[in-house]
Amino acid sequence: MRKTALTLTLLLAFCQLLLWAQVSSPANPASPADTLAVAAEEDSLSYAADSVSYNQAKEQIRLYGRTNVQYQEFTINSDSLLVDLKAKRAYSYGDTVMRDGDQILIGSDVSYDIDTQTGIMTGGSSRLEQGFYTGQNVRKVDKDIYDVDDGSFTTCENAEPDFWFTASKLRVYRGDKIVGKPVIAYVNHLPVFYFPYIVVPIRRGRYPGFLIPEPGYNSVDGKFVKGISWYYPYQDYADVILSLDLYEKTGWKARLNTDYTLRYILSGGLDAGFQKRISNFQTYYDWYAKADHHQELGNKATFDANLDFVSNRRVWESSTILDESLAQQVTSSVSYRRPLLSSYLNVGATYTQDLITNNVSVALPSASFSLPSRPVYEVFYKPDVAPNAWWSNVNYNYGVRFDHTGSIKDSIWTFRDLVWNNVSDPANPSDWLVLHNLGLKHSLGLSYNWKLKGWLNWSHGLSYDEAWFDRDRNDAGLVRGNDYRAYTNANFNIYGIRNFRNGWLKSLRHILTPSAGISYNPDFSANSRFYSFGGIGLMNSKEAANLSLALDQKWQIKYGKDNRKINDVLSLSSRVSANLLEDKKPFGALSHTASFRPGNFSLGNLRLPGSQYSLNKISLGYSAQYSLTHDPYQLQWTDWRPASQYFSQSLSLSGSAPYVKYFSQPKNRVFEPYQNADSLALQAEAAVTSGSTDNWKISVSHNLFASKNLLDPSSDNLRFDLSCKITDNWSLNYGNYYDLKTKNLITQTLSVTRDLHCWKLEVSYSRRNEFWEYRVALFNTALPDALRFQTHDSKRY
Numbered sequence: 001m002r003k004t005a006l007t008l009t010l011l012l013a014f015c016q017l018l019l020w021a022q023v024s025s026p027a028n029p030a031s032p033a034d035t036l037a038v039a040a041e042e043d044s045l046s047y048a049a050d051s052v053s054y055n056q057a058k059e060q061i062r063l064y065g066r067t068n069v070q071y072q073e074f075t076i077n078s079d080s081l082l083v084d085l086k087a088k089r090a091y092s093y094g095d096t097v098m099r100d101g102d103q104i105l106i107g108s109d110v111s112y113d114i115d116t117q118t119g120i121m122t123g124g125s126s127r128l129e130q131g132f133y134t135g136q137n138v139r140k141v142d143k144d145i146y147d148v149d150d151g152s153f154t155t156c157e158n159a160e161p162d163f164w165f166t167a168s169k170l171r172v173y174r175g176d177k178i179v180g181k182p183v184i185a186y187v188n189h190l191p192v193f194y195f196p197y198i199v200v201p202i203r204r205g206r207y208p209g210f211l212i213p214e215p216g217y218n219s220v221d222g223k224f225v226k227g228i229s230w231y232y233p234y235q236d237y238a239d240v241i242l243s244l245d246l247y248e249k250t251g252w253k254a255r256l257n258t259d260y261t262l263r264y265i266l267s268g269g270l271d272a273g274f275q276k277r278i279s280n281f282q283t284y285y286d287w288y289a290k291a292d293h294h295q296e297l298g299n300k301a302t303f304d305a306n307l308d309f310v311s312n313r314r315v316w317e318s319s320t321i322l323d324e325s326l327a328q329q330v331t332s333s334v335s336y337r338r339p340l341l342s343s344y345l346n347v348g349a350t351y352t353q354d355l356i357t358n359n360v361s362v363a364l365p366s367a368s369f370s371l372p373s374r375p376v377y378e379v380f381y382k383p384d385v386a387p388n389a390w391w392s393n394v395n396y397n398y399g400v401r402f403d404h405t406g407s408i409k410d411s412i413w414t415f416r417d418l419v420w421n422n423v424s425d426p427a428n429p430s431d432w433l434v435l436h437n438l439g440l441k442h443s444l445g446l447s448y449n450w451k452l453k454g455w456l457n458w459s460h461g462l463s464y465d466e467a468w469f470d471r472d473r474n475d476a477g478l479v480r481g482n483d484y485r486a487y488t489n490a491n492f493n494i495y496g497i498r499n500f501r502n503g504w505l506k507s508l509r510h511i512l513t514p515s516a517g518i519s520y521n522p523d524f525s526a527n528s529r530f531y532s533f534g535g536i537g538l539m540n541s542k543e544a545a546n547l548s549l550a551l552d553q554k555w556q557i558k559y560g561k562d563n564r565k566i567n568d569v570l571s572l573s574s575r576v577s578a579n580l581l582e583d584k585k586p587f588g589a590l591s592h593t594a595s596f597r598p599g600n601f602s603l604g605n606l607r608l609p610g611s612q613y614s615l616n617k618i619s620l621g622y623s624a625q626y627s628l629t630h631d632p633y634q635l636q637w638t639d640w641r642p643a644s645q646y647f648s649q650s651l652s653l654s655g656s657a658p659y660v661k662y663f664s665q666p667k668n669r670v671f672e673p674y675q676n677a678d679s680l681a682l683q684a685e686a687a688v689t690s691g692s693t694d695n696w697k698i699s700v701s702h703n704l705f706a707s708k709n710l711l712d713p714s715s716d717n718l719r720f721d722l723s724c725k726i727t728d729n730w731s732l733n734y735g736n737y738y739d740l741k742t743k744n745l746i747t748q749t750l751s752v753t754r755d756l757h758c759w760k761l762e763v764s765y766s767r768r769n770e771f772w773e774y775r776v777a778l779f780n781t782a783l784p785d786a787l788r789f790q791t792h793d794s795k796r797y
Helices: 002-024 415-419 525-529 679-690
Strands: 036-042 045-055 060-071 074-084 089-100 103-113 118-127 132-134 137-142 145-154 163-173 177-187 190-195 198-201 214-218 222-234 238-247 251-262 266-279 282-298 301-310 329-340 343-354 360-375 394-408 423-425 428-452 456-471 477-491 494-499 505-521 544-559 564-579 590-607 614-630 643-659 692-706 715-725 730-739 744-756 759-768 771-780 788-796
Touching (some): 643 715
Antiparallel strands (some): 060 074, 177 198, 266 282, 360 394, 643 692
16 A cells, blocks of 8 residues: 555646646646546656546546556556545556565555555455465555455465465554454364464564463473563674573573674674572572683684583483483683694683582693694705705604693682692592692604605604693602603505406405504603693603504405496404513504495385386495404414404485375466566476475494403494485484393484475474473474474473
8 A cells, every 4th residue: 555655646746747737738728538548757757558537627637548657666557547636535446456666465446545645455465575465455554554354364375275364353564563363274264273363473584572482281390381582683793582481380490592793703602591490399599501702813813712500410400402411511611722833822721510529620721832743954944945865854843731720529619729729638638629730741753754665654753741840749849750752663555456357346456554663762650750630741651662563454446337436445454562671471452443334335216016106316335343352362263352342333225205296286376477587486386396306214323342252242232213205295204222232222213294385293202211202393384483383291200
């Protein structure tokens, strides 16, 4: 109606100008009616019609036949149009179409008052961004406000909609919301719900307001209402949500959630809550706070903070998030990072609280800087000028780290205990209730890498560490210690290739990589008097000359007509180490790891017997790994005595299935003649109408660990996952985690989704240990937040 007002006002002004010209001209005396074909344009106002007739005595002007009046983005079309200049009213007869930008209103017999800018349309209908509304009469009562008598609203785009809401009184706030009362919901002409009133938001973008709460009932909390929330967006940078949950039997919970971002500068969020919890005839007040912040400080410098604090783990007992409900500790950290030389300087602090023992550990602060391995010649020459000498392959690296750590085992502690304090246990003086340590460590390394005869890779190196401590275990203050070691390593590759003329296997390549290394360190057992904390610590072993031997093998293949390649389809690794200064049994455990990864194989398409259904692009994937260790001094050909055996394997089967829509319904195309054609939308609609192709996947994974006998494992677990579409409208997801050792089902999840065209139904069930939960949600796909019905329940056995 707003479009009608603007158009008729401009038309009225033009007609008054036209009448004044007719009266002023003696060559055009007054006449009861003249008829002529007209097409004119005046400034930004244009109009066209098959004929125009005016009556000077009645001060009326009529447009006949395919009338069109346009002003900027506003257009009105009707069979005929009458403007009463004396009454300042305008009337359209027959079919009428009004357009204002992308907004279209279709009806007939429009009556409009130019002074009050109000009017009425008979049999009006309009298309909103997310739906359609119609009514017996549509009245414009204010700017962007329309009242609809016996109106209906739907988001279904079918010519015969699957569902709609009817209301004897419907008010449309253009670009904001639709309000109706009383409301009846219809599904395929069957009334299914009654509402005293309904409010459907249709506003674009982010705007303040209350969110839809979630009422429900369960046996633990009784009746409840969750998510009584108020939402406030701050410009384009932040969102704030204040919410309250009310429980009949167990108390209440208040929450504050914020998210903010300023592109390329900062981002973060806050999640905080306070709750009253009634359990076992006792009342508890608990709180939690989580926050994260990231900020770019310029010149590649950054600041990050991740805060996580709770008063007690009770605050997470009813959480539906698995990591929260099973959490045993929380950690907070802050860090600062900036470029320094060719590396980065890192400074940070951490706070960790054990939710079981209530112990606290802190690192306040810690700082580190390390230079990556660089050629020594860069110290004396320009980096881009390498000398032609053997020592050009000599590299150095350097690192420094500062740490202050604290450990608090006392249940009652003060801020001083957090910053710096050392308190021993009165019952056991050798144990500490509060312990702090401070240290600085330097690390320097030299390495020389070269290749002998183009095939033997050599690496030699020296490393030196020096650390300063505030005290040692003997309470000697400001002490220093060091350690150092030397090492040399060598390895080479042996390649074997075999090509095949016949069969699916075209080529096989075997890569054999033997390697050996030896390292030496003096006796540093005296370093056992130093503390080890954070990243500060020294070697405290006896004199050792460690020999390490390894043999790595890989097999790669090419197969098929197109020479498909699989890298490392099979790999085998064996390793052992020995202390050459040990007189008895210098060799340690011998370890082996074997992996088989053939990847995915295409099995083609499968047509189901006796039907037209088929499964396309079927693919089979498999992978396995096995590792073990054994004592080389107890190794016998008939008895290897394996230990620490681990075996894992996974099998997956996937593909795609076509679905055909047999009963596709015609779309509502009433508004298409008045809209610009969208080729992409038409192509998408054609694809949906003809059918769709969706992937499906079944996967099974198994892993076990056995200290000795593989047939008697200490842990044996099986996982199963399934995702598929049963039909074009039904989809299923299922997963479980089963303990084969104890024969217990650890976790199980099941979700079923039904596409109801304009609506979607989601039903999910999950169980983990002694917890179970189910959720049911029915929501409109065009307005998922505004039109949503949901419930859920959870319980702990």
